Amino acid sequence: MSQSLFDKIWDQHQVKxxxxxxxxxxxxxxxxxxxxxxxxxxxxxxxxxxVLRPDTAFCTMDHIVDTLPGRSDDTRMxxxxxxxxxxxxxxxxxxxxxxxxxxxxxxxxxxxSPELGIAQPGLTLVCPDSHTCTQGALGALAWGIGSxxxxxxLATQTLRLIKPKSMRVNVNGTLPAGIxxxxxxLHLIGRYGAAGARGHVVEFAxxxxxxxxxxxxMTLCNMAVEFSAFSGIIAxxxxxxxxxxxxxxxxSGDMWTQAESAxxxxxxxxxAVFDSEIELDCSALSASVTWGTSPEHATTVNGCAPxxxxxxxxxxxRAAMQRALSYMAIxxxxxxxxxxxxxxxxxxxxxxxxxxxxxxADVLRGRKVAxxxxxxxxxxxxxxxxxxxxxxxxxxxxxxxxxxxxAGCSMCFFAGGESMGYRERVMSTTNRNFxxxxxxxxxxxxxxxxxxxxxxxxxxxxxxAEL
Amino acid sequence: xxxxxxxxxxxxxxxQPNIDTDAxxxxxxxxxxxxxxxxxxxxxxxxxLAGQGRTPNxxxxxxxxxxxxxxxxxxxxxxxxxxxHAVWALVEFGVRAVIAPSFGAIFRNNCVRNGVLPISLPxxxxxxxxxxxxxxxxDDCIIRIDxxxxxxxxxxxxxxxxxxxxxxxxxxxxxxxxxxxxxQHSADIAAFMQxxxxxxxxxxxxxxxxxx
Ligand code: SF4
Numbered sequence: 111m112s113q114s115l116f117d118k119i120w121d122q123h124q125v126k127x128x129x130x131x132x133x134x135x136x137x138x139x140x141x142x143x144x145x146x147x148x149x150x151x152x153x154x155x156x157x158x159x160x161v162l163r164p165d166t167a168f169c170t171m172d173h174i175v176d177t178l179p180g181r182s183d184d185t186r187m188x189x190x191x192x193x194x195x196x197x198x199x200x201x202x203x204x205x206x207x208x209x210x211x212x213x214x215x216x217x218x219x220x221x222x223s224p225e226l227g228i229a230q231p232g233l234t235l236v237c238p239d240s241h242t243c244t245q246g247a248l249g250a251l252a253w254g255i256g257s258x259x260x261x262x263x264l265a266t267q268t269l270r271l272i273k274p275k276s277m278r279v280n281v282n283g284t285l286p287a288g289i290x291x292x293x294x295x296l297h298l299i300g301r302y303g304a305a306g307a308r309g310h311v312v313e314f315a316x317x318x319x320x321x322x323x324x325x326x327x328m329t330l331c332n333m334a335v336e337f338s339a340f341s342g343i344i345a346x347x348x349x350x351x352x353x354x355x356x357x358x359x360x361x362s363g364d365m366w367t368q369a370e371s372a373x374x375x376x377x378x379x380x381x382a383v384f385d386s387e388i389e390l391d392c393s394a395l396s397a398s399v400t401w402g403t404s405p406e407h408a409t410t411v412n413g414c415a416p417x418x419x420x421x422x423x424x425x426x427x428r429a430a431m432q433r434a435l436s437y438m439a440i441x442x443x444x445x446x447x448x449x450x451x452x453x454x455x456x457x458x459x460x461x462x463x464x465x466x467x468x469x470x471a472d473v474l475r476g477r478k479v480a481x482x483x484x485x486x487x488x489x490x491x492x493x494x495x496x497x498x499x500x501x502x503x504x505x506x507x508x509x510x511x512x513x514x515x516x517a518g519c520s521m522c523f524f525a526g527g528e529s530m531g532y533r534e535r536v537m538s539t540t541n542r543n544f545x546x547x548x549x550x551x552x553x554x555x556x557x558x559x560x561x562x563x564x565x566x567x568x569x570x571x572x573x574x575a576e577l
Numbered sequence: 578x579x580x581x582x583x584x585x586x587x588x589x590x591x592x593q594p595n596i597d598t599d600a601x602x603x604x605x606x607x608x609x610x611x612x613x614x615x616x617x618x619x620x621x622x623x624x625x626l627a628g629q630g631r632t633p634n635x636x637x638x639x640x641x642x643x644x645x646x647x648x649x650x651x652x653x654x655x656x657x658x659x660x661x662h663a664v665w666a667l668v669e670f671g672v673r674a675v676i677a678p679s680f681g682a683i684f685r686n687n688c689v690r691n692g693v694l695p696i697s698l699p700x701x702x703x704x705x706x707x708x709x710x711x712x713x714x715x716d717d718c719i720i721r722i723d724x725x726x727x728x729x730x731x732x733x734x735x736x737x738x739x740x741x742x743x744x745x746x747x748x749x750x751x752x753x754x755x756x757x758x759x760x761q762h763s764a765d766i767a768a769f770m771q772x773x774x775x776x777x778x779x780x781x782x783x784x785x786x787x788x789x
């Protein structure tokens with residue numbers, strides 16, 4: 111019988127079906143972070159339970175740690191220190207590999223897991239973080255879970271799941287020069303809505319996807335959750351195999367040969383059936399940006415905000431649009447390029463990898479950030495940071511007027527510590543433009559690294575093509 | 578976990594679509610490592626007047642009725658971050674059920690794991706329910722839920738049936754602990770893992786072999 115990529119991975123991991131209609135699914139890797147890791151481990155311990163296979167579990171410090179140089183356990187997030195120290199203790203007690211504050215491999219979970227070869231094609235990988243879907247870019251079935259489910263996975267090496275539905279997004283054509291996976295995913299969510307893939311495992315396929323490098327694929331899969339997908343996944347190909355070769359936790363020697371042949375079987379059969387399919391041509395896309403407070407509020411940089419009177423589907427949609435516009439302080443039909451910005455942020459598990467930093471640096475080289483704009487670049491991992499410094503990107507960012515930080519989630523989200531200012535307008539390479547996501551009542555516009563860099567230079571929403 | 582069978586309580590409506598978990602419990606309110614002490618921060622960005630500490634915002638639905646235990650919400654409720662704190666805060670506040678056209682998937686699972694009943698109903702029914710509790714009389718805002726019968730009814734005379742996957746139903750009605758349930762299958766899991774370790778040798782991690 112013909113199977114999709116997802117069907118194949120599912121079948122390899124289904125331990126058994128249960129009386130209640132769910133399945134027990136084997137979990138190959140569990141990744142924790144300091145925001146929820148300690149809660150899960152402590153609660154497990156309090157219930158008198160143990161981590162079944164500590165060798166399959168990993169933990170990083172990314173959400174709460176500071177990203178300022180010279181950082182320590184004393185983070186700016188109120189009570190952050192308690193999270194950091196509790197995580198250190200709990201992972202030590204459970205014998206789980208922790209990428210601690212000063213570890214050269216520390217970084218954002220969804221950046222370091224692929225980078226270290228922990229995520230691999232055909233594996234199931236879970237993490238109590240919704241952007242775990244990022245790692246589907248390698249052909250893993252990777253998804254975000256809650257804290258109780260993390261405990262379940264740690265204690266039993268399985269999760270109880272009802273098999274999600276499947277969707278395929280076929281991307282035809284090739285992206286125009288300067289247009290990126292970020293522009294593509296924002297366009298997709300803008301067109302099909304933030305609930306467009308509700309509960310589905312979304313396979314991104316087609317020539318437009320095969321043309322993307324692995325880091326771009328991660329950007330794409332990262333925002334599958336903003337599309338309400340259960341996860342995103344891309345079939346492994348030669349690029350995936352080349353990417354993983356030699357990574358610290360990837361198989362080596364004989365095991366590598368075995369892995370390679372197993373990975374080459376991971377694709378959707380030609381006549382595999384999906385619950386739904388979307389066709390998209392990416393060859394005419396332009397730079398995307400969001401105007402509102404949901405990732406579906408996406409349009410092009412040279413576009414205008416919508417007019418609720420004209421563009422709303424119904425009364426409820428009209429009210430939501432209206433609310434978003436007034437929160438963002440944007441008038442109906444206002445051209446987005448008119449909007450002056452207060453800050454620019456380049457980082458997060460969406461866009462903080464070497465290729466992202468290169469794209470931004472290409473825009474910034476020989477230029478300066480506009481007066482009054484606060485600009486920050488936070489590499490996704492210490493490895494990315496070192497690689498960027500080795501090719502002089504830090505100097506480009508600094509010369510342009512950007513802060514150059516240590517690795518972590520940083521101002522992707524506001525937790526009471528460091529943040530963007532009250533009601534500031536921020537161009538950001540992150541994935542969520544929710545109310546107050548980056549600071550008190552901040553107005554976040556999501557875009558690609560090149561678009562954010564260009565906007566920083568102009569001091570308003572702008573695209574790199576304007577330079 | 579508290580079993581969920583019948584529940585009767587006051588309901589309010591928060592119908593805007595895509596209410597995310599950051600809105601349910603803002604990150605800045607998650608200041609303790611544990612699962613408690615979160616109720617105060619529930620919907621903090623909306624429940625309190627901006628810049629005035631904990632002064633309740635009289636316009637926010639949850640401040641207009643006491644002892645609310647049922648939320649009627651818009652589509653995609655609980656989307657966004659996976660933080661289980663959103664459900665812990667709801668539980669601590671006293672919420673036992675959320676009725677919405679659709680839910681964020683992780684949030685929905687988190688509800689079931691914590692004894693909160695997520696009820697999905699068509700958007701028109703959710704709106705009708707919201708209208709029926711849109712009343713100055715607290716008694717009109719009561720909704721009665723019978724989980725074993727999968728029915729709910731309002732004080733104003735509406736009655737609706739809902740569906741729930743059998744697995745969720747089982748866990749909620751019996752207040753079951755998922756880990757304990759799964760551990761009853763330990764032998765099968767161990768056997769599966771053993772076979773898997775032979776078939777997918779490449780996928781196994783052996784600590785000593787890993788270069789640190
Ligand atoms: S970078 Fe942002 S979205 Fe990604 S894991 Fe960190 S907080 Fe979450």
